[in-house]
Amino acid sequence: EVQLVESGGGLVKPGGSLRLSCAASGFTFSSYSMNWVRQAPGKGLEWVSSISSSSSYIYYADSVKGRFTISRDNAKNSLYLQMNSLRAEDTAVYYCARECSSTSCYGAPDYWGQGTLVTVSS
Amino acid sequence: DIQMTQSPSSLSASVGDRVTITCRASQGISNYLAWFQQKPGKAPKSLIYAASSLQSGVPSKFSGSGSGTDFTLTISSLQPEDFATYYCQQYNSYPLTFGQGTKVEIK
Numbered sequence A: 001e002v003q004l005v006e007s008g009g010g011l012v013k014p015g016g017s018l019r020l021s022c023a024a025s026g027f028t029f030s031s032y033s034m035n036w037v038r039q040a041p042g043k044g045l046e047w048v049s050s051i052s053s054s055s056s057y058i059y060y061a062d063s064v065k066g067r068f069t070i071s072r073d074n075a076k077n078s079l080y081l082q083m084n085s086l087r088a089e090d091t092a093v094y095y096c097a098r099e100c101s102s103t104s105c106y107g108a109p110d111y112w113g114q115g116t117l118v119t120v121s122s
Numbered sequence B: 001d002i003q004m005t006q007s008p009s010s011l012s013a014s015v016g017d018r019v020t021i022t023c024r025a026s027q028g029i030s031n032y033l034a035w036f037q038q039k040p041g042k043a044p045k046s047l048i049y050a051a052s053s054l055q056s057g058v059p060s061k062f063s064g065s066g067s068g069t070d071f072t073l074t075i076s077s078l079q080p081e082d083f084a085t086y087y088c089q090q091y092n093s094y095p096l097t098f099g100q101g102t103k104v105e106i107k
Helices: none
Strands: A003-007 A010-012 A018-025 A034-039 A045-051 A058-060 A068-073 A078-083 A092-099 A109-112 A116-120 B004-007 B010-013 B019-025 B033-038 B045-049 B062-067 B070-075 B085-090 B102-106
Touching: A003 A092, A018 A034, A018 A092, A018 A116, A034 A078, A034 A109, A045 A068, A045 A078, A045 A092, A045 B085, A058 A068, A109 B045, B004 B085, B010 B019, B019 B033, B019 B085, B019 B102, B033 B062, B045 B062, B070 B085
Parallel strands: A010 A116, B010 B102
Antiparallel strands: A003 A018, A018 A078, A034 A045, A034 A092, A045 A058, A068 A078, A092 A109, A092 A116, B004 B019, B019 B070, B033 B045, B033 B085, B062 B070, B085 B102
């Protein structure tokens, strides 16, 4: 069974840092691209960042570029999001999501974690 | 960036109704379109990829269609467990973008 479990969320002051983790199990993690997607309270879904299976390709939303860093450790089956210079508008539930790897669905998110809440407030 | 526009933003429907949600892309995205369902306080659930293919385990009452810029999600016979918010997302190019969501409520 595919499982994605996020952790690392919490309350942080503006300008602070936080590192989110996503522990993957039930599939060959090293074969899949992964995404971070966030959802501010009462708002819609917003894509944050993507990383390819071998970390060769990395993409960021403009809203986080230069402040957030996505990474992965395939030996530990883990995905990370280092968040620096946090702002109030970064307050959201952060989800990790796996991208489908087969030819027919390549690039489409197929499994999601339960999310971890990040609150940026003084 | 590709803008995704869903309509309506919300709708009220009864159990057994056929419901259709529309998603329009600001430029052509071929069939690189996914649909998700999200219930309050829960993570999104993937329903459809490549505009019309059901994810594994998703019931056939859900169907998707479209290509290019115009797409639809149809629920053939609405059941109580289908009341949720639905999102489309294009994965044709970065930045990946979502529609604003369509909330399906009980009439």
